Amino acid sequence: MRLLYLWILDYRKIKQQGFSFSSDLNFTITPKPNDNGYWFDIDITLNEDYQDIFEGASISVTGIVGKNGSGKSTLMHCIKMLYGRLPRLTCPLIFSFLDPESKVVSTYFYQKGGVEEMMALPVTLKTTNQASGKYKFENPRPYNINRMADDHGRVNGLNFEFKNMACGYVTNSFERHPESIYHGIQNYSTTFLLDKYLNKQVTKLENKAIQKPAKIDKKILLYHSHLTDFYNEELQSNVRFLAAPANAVLIHKLNLPEKMTISFNFDDYDYLIDNDGQHSLYFNNAGLAAFHKKATNQLYVDLDKKRAFVDILYLCAFYHSIRHNILKDENFKGRDAVKDALKDLVENAEEVFPEIRKFMDGLQIKQDDEQVEIVHQILGKKLQNALDKATMIDDNLYLKDLQSFVFKIDYNLLGLIFNVFQLKHTEDIIFLNYSWGYDGLSAGEEAQLNFFSRLHEIKRAVKDKPLMLLIDEGELYFHPQWQKFFLTWLLDCVKIMFAKNQVQIILTTHSPFIVSDLPKQNLVFLRKDDSGNCGLPSDEIQTETLGANIHELFTNSFFLQDGLMGEHAREYIQGLIKEIKKTRKITREKYHKVYKNKVNLIGEQFLKTKILELVASKADFNLIDEIIESRSTELDMLKSIRNQKKNDQN
Template sequence: MELVYLWVEEYKNIKRQGFNFSPKFRCEFKPEYEKDENGDEFLKDDCELIIEENKDYLSIFPENINITAIVGENGSGKSTILDIVTNMNRNLSKLIIYYNGKELIVKNSYLDNFSINYLRIGVTQLKELNENNLSLRDSLFKNYQKYFFVNKEKKLDSYWYDFINISYLESDKNTQIIINLLKNRKIRLPFNTPKYFTISLKDTDYFDKIIESKIERDESFNISFIENNFFNLDYEIKENKLKRVKFYLIIANIFTYNEDLNNSFASIFFSNNSPQSIDDIIDMFLLYLSPSDKEDINFIVNSLENSFESNKYFNEFTIKIEKLDKNFINRYRRLISSKDNYFSKENNIFDFRFDTNLSDGEFEFLLIFSRIYEKIENKDSIILIDEGEKSLHPNWQKKYIYFLVQFFEKNYQNKIQLLLTTHSSFILSDIPKESIIFLEKDEKTGNCINATEKMEDFNTFGANIHTLLSHGFFMKNGLMGEFAKSKIERIKRFYEIVKKSENEIQNNTSAKKAWIDYFLRRKDKYYYIQSIIGEPFLQKVIKNYLDELEKVFDKENYKQKKLKKLVEEFGEDTVRKFLDND
């Protein structure tokens, strides 16, 4: 199943706009409106829907993959289109066309009296799918799934897709998802991946300070008694890593869940049976834990003891990723997460790392791949990724499309349609213009404008980044920074004013003196700005401007500079002979 076309009546800043998502077809919905007695417009019954099949279309992507990019400035409507595609608003008036390989399926969510005259297109037929016809919808889409991936906070309410928020900050949660991907050695990834996973136990001093700070919050607590009866066991904790893990897991869990923590400490240390060993303390604290928490603690400790290899010299445990239990980190996370599932970084006793030092780019690609692996089943899928390259270094943005194509081609046989919003010219250089939707924002209304037709002569595929960036669509006010632009523009404006008023300046002695003073005060700075311009052609243009200005306001110095340049180029004797003959 493939999304072909979307027409939107009105949603946020998108008003009466259509968008083509598949180069296989060219669709255009031509709405006609009437006004009711109140002057409100409504859609007429018989509107024209034009669908042209592109029989010459050839895809550069693998047979089971189709990619469409949506590009435009912030606020132009890129993310809004993805919102609509996910059906987040069932009452939204829209027209959506899908293609299942044999026939085009039109989903019409307009009023019941709206109708379209469908025509047979070659061997491809059209079938109307009314939004209320659930049985037909379910039969057509039972093997079709949608996923919406974003890397920013977003609240959506949808009924027919899976929404996944990729947060690069939840490192522990992301680590578990990545591990689940890496455990499957059949999955082929486009770069070298880690083979081992290491858990580091934080220093005792770090956690001891947390314990002390927690206890000291209650002024009635006898801290000296605690120090004498509790922290004198510190040596035993340091010497036995597994006991230390178990003890700190218990404490972390109590800190997270038990609001009456000080009473727990008091009941243990002020009881008649005050603990004499770390084992006594562990047994007593276990009384305050739920059965599920006890089970999780025992699971973690037993895993470290039986499955991990302990480092003799450091407080570390290492395991081959494929042998790591897929729920290890999730159970640890649950153990020190609050009732509302908030992960307590303060009570975190572990640091996680892979044997390979992953760059930020590799980690983010692994995160995207692992999220996809976690969610996608063996069904045709439409995957929406909202600015997935946003936090990637340009060197990784260059590989974004290549890596995505490699991942899907090597690991999935079902049909995949990727809808990407992007600001990156690196990504657009990997996508043909036929697969790009160009959006503009109306400067007066702020409404979305589909500018794709205006870009027909703009070939993106294989274009160099400078060409893409310098195109007016992406940089309406030029490519350079505003500060540099302002400095260069000042020289250009001064030159233009002088050339326009040159005759008046030359004929007015007092005005000419003021102009000369103005130029001479700024001449050195102007020439310096010209000398450091990085674009050769622009640098030469500004040099010509300044030479022209110097000829007007500092003629003698201009002559001397020209003479010096001729001497350097041709030699003093040659120049002298030339001048003598002249």
Template sequence: MELLYIWIKSYKNIIEQGFNFSPQWRFHYNPHSGILKSDHLEQATPDFFGPSISNVTVIVGENGSGKSNLVEFIIRLFDQGTGFWNEPFIVIYRMDKILRVWCYQDLPLNVADEQYGFSVKKSIFKMRKLEAGLYGGITAVNEIDEITFAYYSQYFDGVTPRFGLNRNNNFLDLSNRRNIVRPKSEHSLEETFLSPKHYYYNNIKRQAKLFSNWGRHLLDFPVPDFIKITVNEDINREYLKNAFKDDRGHGSEEIWDFFDRPGFIFEIFRAVLFSTLLDVCARSGLGENSIGHLKQRINEDQVKQNPLVLLEKVQNDAFGKWRSMHEFIQWLSVECTPFFYENEPDPIFKTRDNALILPTNSPLISIFFTHIDYIDIQISSPFHIAWTFKDDQDREAGLSSGFNNLINLFARIFAIWEKLVHTNTFLLFIDEGEVGLHPELQKRYLDLLLNNIPRIFPIMDPPLNFKIQLILTSHSPFMVSDLPRENIIFLERNPDGTCKVSDGMNDMQQTFGANIHTLLSDSFFLKRHNGLMGSFAQKRINQVIQFYQHGMLIDNLNREESEVFAQRVTDILGEPIIKRYLLQLQSLRQNINVKEDIQKLKDEIAELKKRLPND
């Protein structure tokens, strides 16, 4: 299945506009006559983006043109299901050799089958009004709602579902906002938000699953060498004394001191133990009993000899977390203790600078996260976890934010693969995914998507057999340069503020492989009269020009200060043509100044002569 066309009658600033998503077909709908026409573009190249990608479409638009509104319409269309819309629209997609046209009931529609060369099936959305003014309830099978649609956005204030409407189970929200919100209930207005630490932890966990299943060498960009786990330094003796008030504070200090022993495993144990105690105190009020049990147990001889026996002794005393914590520490001591020392040959799990270090593709990473999830610490985080690179001289470097965003995208796609097993269609919508990337990564962004996304699926069992349709939004000319003109939807803003679908770039026949400077020079990206430099620099240059041409002082400076300021701007200017022009103006200004000075001296001499006595 491939989405080909959406026509919208009225949605925010989008008024009677059609959007073509196919490089092979161009549809045109006339809402007055109801005639739906199409043009077949012969130049479309099969498998242009590779055998696993059915098509790529990029939506670009002027500021305020309605790109965000189009994104919102598409996302909510697939999220809530077509039956829950009362805005008239048309959706066209191709399934095998059948063209499916879904049309809102109040829109006229006339389609000629013979113009397409294959059969056309028309269906009408029949809306029925429900209680409370809601619309919905298409009773017939609707293939649109059966499309598996995934949405990814880095924005935390992106598109969100409408309250009170059913959700399409085939809509997969991979956005950052979805990953920080924990809904209170399916039909509640209230939401709770994950802390930044837990959001970051969940991202790392997804990435670890990707690496452990995928390996490091299938990706065609740098992947970290190992994961580094350190204890949260905020969980310390003084903090706990203040956190546990009254007698509990003294009790926590006593327990802390008991586990103040050499060996990183005890640091881990202590961090998990006290994070759990803090969590229990905040959530259930059982912390005082737990501290009391621990104080009694640590004085037992068997515990004094082996502190790790403590959890085994108390796991059933107070609350259910003890068993999970005991299993975690037991796993650490049995599986990892032999590798806690640098002198161990070829350590799988070793410490350095009081950190647990694991190779990126080690299965132990997933086990570590599984144990932490079972303990289910919600309030505080016992660990700092980060991916790390290592160079030839054993120096460490962290993961850049740009690569982290890319890995997040691939990890979230990998996390939903089980939901794709029974689908034959996967439409992936990425909203400005290149935001925040270095220009070099922006240049490679589409190529990285096309190379890496299909690589996730062949390793799955059972293997998935379908093509992926990509729809992207972007502000980047790099993205436009990577695509033929037919694969780009250009949006412009009419004088009245409404959205207009443009025919494309004004000054070129094709965009594929176009020079970035040429794309930026096109009035679609930057209005030509505004130039290609920043507005602040342009303002300063104009001030210097006005000073040299008309003697207008710059800001609140006097003449001498304005001279120095203008000279400095001219010296640091990087654009050679404008710099040469300023130097010419400067020279003219200096000549004018010399003439003015000469005339001033002549006037002074004449005045002095008047004051001399007559001979």
């Protein structure tokens, strides 16, 4: 089912406004007053200029364009409510859906069952012969709401169920909209994902407090720790996307990372050195420093990378355990004098890593000791089994730095990643880090990876259901060069990832590059009206957008007003012109001291020439001679080019 038309009575700043998401059908709605409120006539005609540019019925794309505050996000929110929580929507709607297989168009209007303020919207439908020859139009059906049924209410009167379709929402922006109210859709906005994660953590802490009220941990989890764990959940999504064999062509085309570097840091060791005597240490700084030097030297003796990975893992866990006072008698089974054994290990061990492993493997898990459990998980068999399966890459980076290990991104890496980053860190310092490739990703590259990873998560959730895919400013963080490719990348992704789905895409954008990738028939133009509400432009957008020159799009007043120049530059140049006009006389010395550099900053050559002409009108003889000489040089250069072209022709 594909959404063709949506008329909204009153939703936030959208008042009695209709929006068409069909390229080949035109919808016109006319409200007519009657004794009970209004009656609505809908006229549907065929767009005679329609041309499908998306290769068949399985994909459709509509772009929503408008300035900030024009209502793009509000329209998106209403569509999310339509698909996910229609019984809870306190705004009456009229909407039309198309079944692409049967070519049947069904129109629905609100009748009753909502809150008292909701007005019934009875509808009559009129179509032309051309439209009826291409599609079958059913008589409009009323829908009724039962707000008390089930947890989220129920809608009666539809000849389909929204649960048999899917709606996904993706945006990389972090905003204040309460995304948690949009149930029933696959919400992969940054705001929703972070809220969902933090709510899960709060619930865990509440349950823990209820189960063990006498043993509430007085330490407050640092916010940085929560963000780190949330970031690690995003990482798992990234790896799932990158490791899926079906995505290989897309990943190569997007130049996404094919390698991951997992690295270790010695922050816990540095902390111990910097805080000598402030923790339960069993040795002094000098002894610990000598031990650390011996351990790191032994890392380089055996260049077996996976063995080195395990060795350094144990070493970092060892320092972590000392720092958090885990290595004490009650955490070891059948062992006394842990303090003496630890002191002997640090001061006398010749083969450091076998001794560390033997010592750390003696740790006993206690259910009420989160720190011991974390260390035990890090050193457990699951992680080491996952490491055995993962593909480590032999390269120069490893040879230079044994604290960094490069892995091929594939399904074998998933096990390692899930074991490493499923841990919830209770301090703001962790000793395992990762980066993509060798040098990591820029903010734009990471936004690109997150965007397509979230699409992959939506696919995993919706399976083969028909999908409404809502994308709010998906090009956010992208350089203009990437904005040029955004729609192509998106369509490639949909064809690969959602090959078995019917997909309707509605996206909002500020990018003229995306606008130029869509014909006008696939665009909804929004404008804020005089009362501050969302409206459609009263005058038809004359510009044909598909393949339009970006500069020509910008010159259209809908996209940009007051020219193509930045406002700060415009004010600077206007100020310079006013300053020159107020000056009675400009000497050569004054021009060089005050004006020359200011004029030379201007990049628009025609504007610069006009300002020089203004300067010349105020100039003395010496300055005019200099201007003439500089212009003569330009003329000589043009003459030289002309003569060269003439010689080439001969």
